[in-house]
Every structure is written in structure tokens, then in C-alpha cells.
Amino acid sequence: PTNSREIAGASEPLPSWNDVASKQAIIDFVEDVTNPQSPNFIEEQSRIATFDNDGTLWSEQPVYFQFFFVIDRIKSMAEDHPEWKNEQPYKAILENDMPTLMQQGMPGLLKVVMTTHAGITTDEFDKIVKDWIASAKHPTKNRPYTDLVFQPMLELVKYLQEYDFKVFIVSGGGIDFMRPWAEEVYGISRDRIVGSSIKTEYDYNEGNPVIKRLPEIDLIDDKEGKPIGIHRYIGRKPVFAAGNSDGDLQMLRWSAANELKNFQLYVHHTDSLREWAYDRGSHIGGFDKGWDEASEKGWTLVDMKNDWKVIYPYELDTVK
Amino acid sequence: PTNSREIAGASEPLPSWNDVASKQAIIDFVEDVTNPQSPNFIEEQSRIATFDNDGTLWSEQPVYFQFFFVIDRIKSMAEDHPEWKNEQPYKAILENDMPTLMQQGMPGLLKVVMTTHAGITTDEFDKIVKDWIASAKHPTKNRPYTDLVFQPMLELVKYLQEYDFKVFIVSGGGIDFMRPWAEEVYGISRDRIVGSSIKTEYDYNEGNPVIKRLPEIDLIDDKEGKPIGIHRYIGRKPVFAAGNSDGDLQMLRWSAANELKNFQLYVHHTDSLREWAYDRGSHIGGFDKGWDEASEKGWTLVDMKNDWKVIYPYELDTVK
């Protein structure tokens, strides 16, 4: 999907973007900071771009896609766990009883996340995610989750890479949940994916070493955790940061603290027909303080409905 | 990609290496796994190379260079801490009393490391290290520490990069101690440096966000910590791993567990005249179990005295 631009035969950057202010602002920034004659010129080593994932690079409704992974995984593990029929929150998941599941709150969520993400090796988890992403389908869109990535954002990632930006994902989602597929889908390599993580343990395993995934949080790469994750993994402030919710505000502020010229972008979910429309007060991807600060500071707001010709790559045919 | 070197007009690879078995083994491996016609061909995305730093990319005697940073830093902080004149282990450092300092053991070491590495922001620490590395000199070599890097290893890093390997440092040393200078000295970017770390905290700081360094260990990137660090930061097993001590054994084993063709290299410090000679039983860079396993498994041993024409870049003039 990342080379749709070439398929379309367009040399114009960001072809799935309408001729709107957000597109022009991106191009103006990139052309300025990569121009050696500009006072705002940025050396390649400092061209760091960080993108949130859920709601910024792909959809996140009706719940984060990683949560569908958890549900599917619990169901497929259930035959080895007959006791789950009577144990919450497993019972609720097996009975598709979302209200009861939600009542379990954070402790219940953490329990099923650890059940599905820990207790196995990193290689085993990698394969489980790969198999799931290749077969699972979104409940209402009825398509693979990797079809539900934003074509205009794929073009933006590629555009920045063409100008020698190092593009990183910085997501609240699991780092090892993204690594198995994000490289191929986004063109962002595994070592440039930053996300939430659990602790691990090395085991020599009689000469066949493995790394075991432990049921203990290491980093929650959300809100204050995003600058922390950026420092941990990248070691430089970004000059370009893109997100969609209040969870990205600290990351955007961190990039705005860069002494080099910098750019902040918020994707605003305004398209109830082609995608979903939500912002203030949404339980997923709530966009409230971030919206206010973006307006106040003149950060770039992308109006999905008006700024984008298509949302998903599979719609490209329809606009030709 | 394999002919980019030829296009660039590069001459013989690894010029500071004698025509020895270790050099030939490296070239044979690289030419094999980057040859699309070879059954051992490795796609670019999987060409991960990991290098230990202390004793592998630069010297580490009489003590790890980061320890000289700690000592110098304590001395320069001392005027704001008159109480240190009577408080160990500060007193020992201020009096250059190494035996007493060593008697403080790990708790004493941890205390001075945290005093010198924590309690400030990441930006402040970065600047302190940059200033130190630009001015400090090795006590016996009387040269900047960055002069004491191994010319043949610089050539090896560059050679791998020319064949589209992603080269990472994976060191027991501090990640934020290496980042300020390693990029320029080794040609390895900040986001490809893996090392030991302390915990951090984001502070909005009334609109001027900073990340504070906390006096608490996050990752000890040594021994079992090296595969952990590799998984955390890179997310792939290396196909090429280089070290010099038992602290690298787990990293080399981890690369040897790669299903792709892989290569393990140990630098053996055999040159008492040009560098230092040490291995079994050395308190710095002890090389014992690693040596045995390398011999048993046929890993490549680099004999510094016999395999390298020069040790340091500043010696290059002398052999021309």
C-alpha cells in the first residue's frame, strides 16, 4: 500500500490530500527545513518524526484493535482453560458480554492483557500476532485490520522518509504487538517502533536461548510516557510529531520544545461516513485538551472529512 | 545494495587488518549473506549487527572510561559539596585514594554513579558529557578518550554499513553517556545505541518540558541484559555480534540462535605494547567462558596484536 503514489503515477506529494491548508503547511515545513540555504535547515541526523499509531495511522473504533486481539486470543486459549467459564473477566469475554467486561475496570483489563501477552517467549508472541493479523477481520468493516490504515498518512510517512526523516511510531499500543506487521504495512522498521512494553527475562534454555515475556508492566508509552519512550528509544526530540488525542499532547509538546524548527499535527476524526467522528469526551481517542492547545498554538489540524480524498488504501480505486 | 561500495569507488575492505583468517572470515560472511544468489542471502531488514563498546570499539583500561567521567565529575561538583570531604566514597575520590574507593564495593559505586548521572535533566546531562569528552584526557595515553577507538573496528562498522547492515552498539555502559559522542566518532546514530539506563520522569515544567534523570536503575545492559536490551530496542536477533568479554557471551549466543546465517566475533586483547593484554581473570573485560565457548563453537577470534596493523586512528600515519 505504501507505493500507491507511484501506482497512481503522481509526482505531486501527498496525492490523497486535497489542496488544503494542512497539506500546504506540511510541504512548506519539509521544504524549508531540508533546504540547505534556509536558516531553518535541519541536518539529517536530527530529522526525527514521531507518529502515534491508533487513530493516527489506523482506525481505533469501536475499540483499540489490540483489544480485539485480546478477545480473540482469550477465545482461542479457552479450550485449555475450562475454568474460565466461571471466572471473570474471562467469562464475560467468552459470553461476548461487553458491559460485564467493562465493569471489571483496569484490574480486569490488565488481567486479560497479561494472560494474552505474557507467559510465552518473544518468538512465540511474534508468531501469534502475525497469524492473528493475517486472519482477523474488523467486526463492522469486515476487512483485515491492516486494510484500515490511513492512505494519506502512509503518503505522509513516505514523503518524510523521502526527505531523509527518520520516521518512528510512538504508540500507547504494545511494541511487540506492532512489530510483526507494522514494518510491512507502514514501511517503518521494527527498531523504529516505540510502544508500551512488559518486562522480559533471558533464559539460556540449555543452549536454545529464549526471551520470556513476564506479566509485569515495563513502560506505558502514553501521555507522559511518550516523551519518556522517545528519550529511551530515540535519544532526540522530534522535529515532527503527529497524533490524534490527548494522549499525544506530551509528545507534541516535547517536539515543540525542540530548539530546531518543528511541526505538530493532530488528526481530527470528523468523518462519520467514511470512518468515525469523535473528539471531546470520546472514551477512545478523546481529543479535548489537545484540541484546545493545538488551536491556541497554531498546530496543524487535519480534518479527515475535508482534507482527505480517501481514508483507506482500498478506496483509491473509487477516486480514479 | 551490494555494489554500492564499488559505485562509491571504495578500495580494499578493512585496510587496517592484516591478511588473516579473521579478516577473511568476515569478508566471506558478508559477501555470502548479501549475495542474492546465495542460499544464505539475508534481506536488508534482517541485517542487524550489534557491537559491544568498552574493549570492543574503544579501550577500557585501566578502568572503564565512564568511570573516569564519574571521578572527574565528582571532583568538579565538589566545590558545591563541602561535606564530601568527610563522606565516603566521595572522600576517597577527592583524595585519589583508589584502594579505599574500591573497598566501598557496589553500593559505593552505585552512589557515585547516581550522584553524577541523576538529579539533572537529560539535556543537562547530554551537555555535561559532551563538554567532558571534548576536554578530558586518558591518564596514561594522554589523549582524548575518543582517540582511543579501534581503527580496524571503525572500518568493520563502516564495511557492514556499506553492505546495508544496521549497526547498533549494545554496551554495558550508559546509553546517555554514549549518545553525545558515539554518533560522530563511530558513525552510529543515537537511536542505534543500546546501553544501561536509569529511570526518567517527564516534567511539564510550566511549558518548558524536561525529562529528569532519576537515581534508579532501569536496565543493566550486560550479560543477560544484552539480549534483553536487543529485544527491547531492536526487536530482532542480530546476525552479526561482536564483543570482547564474558559480558558479551549472552549477546553472542543470542545472535547464534538466529535462524539466519550468523557470525560471532570476539576481540582478544593481546597487545601489551600498543594497547593492553588481558583476558582470563582480568577484573575489567574478563574473557574466560567466552573464550572457551568461542573456541568450542568456532567463533572468530581477533588477535589484536597479530591481526591489526594499527590499533588507534592516530597511528595510521605511522604505517603509511
Ligand SMILES: [Ca+2]
Ligand atoms: Ca491515538
Ligand SMILES: [Ca+2]
Ligand atoms: Ca566489553
